[in-house]
Amino acid sequence: xxxxxxxxxxxxxxxxxxxxxxxxxxxxxxxxxxxxxxxxxxxxxxxxxxxxxxxxxxxxxxxxxxxxxxxxxxxxxxxxxxxxxxxxxxxxxxxxxxxxxxxxxxxxxxxxxxxxxxxxxxxxxxxxxxxxxxxxxxxxxxxxxxxxxxxxxxxxxxxxxxxxxxxxxxxxxxxxxxxxxxxxxxxxxxxxxxxxxxxxxxxxxxxxxxxxxxxxxxxxxxxxxxxxxxxxxxxxxxxxxx
Amino acid sequence: xxxxxxxxxxxxxxxxxxxxxxxxxxxxxxxxxxxxxxxxxxxxxxxxxxxxxxxxxxxxxxxxxxxxxxxxxxxxxxxxxxxxxxxxxxxxxxxxxxxxxxxxxxxxxxxxxxxxxxxxxxxxxxxxxxxxxxxxxxxxxxxxxxxxxxxxxxxxxxxxxxxxxxxxxxxxxxxxxxxxxxxxxxxxxxxxxxxxxxxxxxxxxxxxxxxxxxxxxxxxxxxxxxxxxxxxxxxxxxxxxx
Numbered sequence: 001x002x003x004x005x006x007x008x009x010x011x012x013x014x015x016x017x018x019x020x021x022x023x024x025x026x027x028x029x030x031x032x033x034x035x036x037x038x039x040x041x042x043x044x045x046x047x048x049x050x051x052x053x054x055x056x057x058x059x060x061x062x063x064x065x066x067x068x069x070x071x072x073x074x075x076x077x078x079x080x081x082x083x084x085x086x087x088x089x090x091x092x093x094x095x096x097x098x099x100x101x102x103x104x105x106x107x108x109x110x111x112x113x114x115x116x117x118x119x120x121x122x123x124x125x126x127x128x129x130x131x132x133x134x135x136x137x138x139x140x141x142x143x144x145x146x147x148x149x150x151x152x153x154x155x156x157x158x159x160x161x162x163x164x165x166x167x168x169x170x171x172x173x174x175x176x177x178x179x180x181x182x183x184x185x186x187x188x189x190x191x192x193x194x195x196x197x198x199x200x201x202x203x204x205x206x207x208x209x210x211x212x213x214x215x216x217x218x219x220x221x222x223x224x225x226x227x228x229x230x231x232x233x234x235x236x237x238x239x240x241x242x
Numbered sequence: 243x244x245x246x247x248x249x250x251x252x253x254x255x256x257x258x259x260x261x262x263x264x265x266x267x268x269x270x271x272x273x274x275x276x277x278x279x280x281x282x283x284x285x286x287x288x289x290x291x292x293x294x295x296x297x298x299x300x301x302x303x304x305x306x307x308x309x310x311x312x313x314x315x316x317x318x319x320x321x322x323x324x325x326x327x328x329x330x331x332x333x334x335x336x337x338x339x340x341x342x343x344x345x346x347x348x349x350x351x352x353x354x355x356x357x358x359x360x361x362x363x364x365x366x367x368x369x370x371x372x373x374x375x376x377x378x379x380x381x382x383x384x385x386x387x388x389x390x391x392x393x394x395x396x397x398x399x400x401x402x403x404x405x406x407x408x409x410x411x412x413x414x415x416x417x418x419x420x421x422x423x424x425x426x427x428x429x430x431x432x433x434x435x436x437x438x439x440x441x442x443x444x445x446x447x448x449x450x451x452x453x454x455x456x457x458x459x460x461x462x463x464x465x466x467x468x469x470x471x472x473x474x475x476x477x478x479x480x481x482x483x484x
Contacts (some may be wrong), residue, residue: 081339119357119361120374154300
C-alpha cells in the first residue's frame with residue numbers, strides 16, 4: 001500500500017511525527033505537501049478533504065493520512081494505526097496502549113510548546129501577543145518544561161527491557177516523536193533546553209540515537225526534511241528563551 | 243472486572259468523560275475520587291501512582307484507569323480501551339478509528355476551552371491572568387467555538403447511518419463526550435453558547451438525547467455527578483462570556 005500524507009507545505013509541524021515513522025519503516029508514501037498544486041498536491045489537495053461536502057469522515061485539521069479507502073486524522077491516531085503496520089510498536093496489547101499513552105502525552109506537550117508563542121490565539125500574529133507570550137514562556141520554562149522532560153526521563157529509566165527506548169526492547173513511534181520534540185525544543189529554546197536537559201541524560205541519548213538511525217539520517221540528508229522555521233510549532237524567539 | 247477510576251476529587255474534569263461511558267454501559271467500577279482517604283481513596287491514592295517509584299507505566303496526570311493489571315492514562319486512550327468492552331464503539335476498524343479521531347478532536351477542543359480562563363499558565367490563578375483571559379476568550383468565542391461546533395454538526399449531518407449519533411447506527415463514547423462538552427459550554431458561556439448553538443440543531447438534539455438516556459439520567463440524579471464549578475475545566479466567569 002502506498003500511503004498518502006496530507007499536511008501544510010512549508011513547515012514540519014505535526015506532519016513530521018508521521019513522516020519520521022514512515023521514513024524509519026522505509027514505507028512507501030506520497031508526501032502531498034511536496035507535490036505541486038498543478039500535479040494535485042499542496043494546499044488545494046488538503047482543502048478538498050477539509051471542506052469537501054462529500055467527505056464522510058472529514059478531518060478537523062491536518063495531518064491526515066489516506067490508507068487505501070481509509071482517511072485518518074489526528075497525529076496520534078495516525079500513528080496508532082500505522083504502528084503495527086510499520087513495526088514501530090510492541091505486539092502485546094499492554095505495550096501498544098502504553099505507547100499510545102506516551103504519544104498522547106507528547107501531543108499535550110506540543111500544544112503547550114506551541115502556545116508559548118501563541119497564548120492568546122492561533123489566528124493572531126505573534127507580534128499581537130508578545131508580552132503575553134513572554135509571560136507564558138516564563139511559566140512554561142519554569143514549570144512545564146522540567147515537568148514534561150522529567151516525566152519522559154523517568155519513563156526511560158523505568159523501562160526494564162531497554163536502556164535506550166521507552167517501550168519494550170525496540171524502537172517505537174513514540175521514541176521518534178520524543179526525539180523530534182527534543183530537536184524542536186533545542187531549536188526554539190537553545191538556552192533553556194540545554195539547561196533543562198542537563199538533568200536528563202537518557203533523553204539526550206535518545207535524541208542522538210534516533211537521529212543516528214541510518215534511515216533517519218538518510219531522510220534528514222535528503223532535503224525532504226524541512227528546516228525548523230518561524231511559521232512552525234517550534235519557533236526561535238530569543239526574547240522567550242528564559 | 244471491576245474497573246478503578248482515578249481522578250481529582252471535587253471536580254468533573256476529564257474524569258467525567260470516562261464516568262459517562264462507564265455509567266452508560268452499566269459497568270462495575272470504583273470511583274476512587276469518592277472514596278475517603280482513610281479507606282484508600284482521594285488524592286493520596288492518585289499520588290501513589292503519579293509519584294510512586296515502582297510504577298512501571300506512570301501516568302503523567304489523572305484520569306487513569308486500573309483494569310486488572312493494566313494502568314491506562316490519557317482520557318482518549320482510556321476510552322479507546324473501554325470502547326469495545328463497554329459496547330460503545332462500532333465493531334469495524336474504520337468505525338473505531340473514526341470514533342477515536344473524534345474523541346481526540348474533542349480533547350483538543352477541551353484544551354482550548356480550559357485555556358480561555360488560563361491562557362498564561364495552569365499553575366497560576368485566574369485572577370493573575372484576567373485581562374489575558376478576556377482577550378483569549380474573545381478570540382475563542384469569535385473563531386474557535388463556531389469552528390469546532392460547526393465541525394461536529396457537520397459530522398452528525400454526514401453520518402448516513404443515524405440521525406442522532408456521530409458514528410454508525412449506535413451511541414458511541416464520543417457522543418457521550420460531545421454531550422458533556424456541550425453541557426460544559428452552556429455552563430461556562432451561557433450567552434455565547436446559546437448564540438453559537440442556534441446554527442447547530444443536531445448538536446442540541448444530541449445533547450438532549452444523551453442526557454435523556456435512562457442510565458445517564460439515573461447517574462445525574464444519583465448525586466455522584468458533581469456540579470460544574472469554578473475549579474474545573476468549564477468555568478462560569480460572566481466577564482468572559484462575550
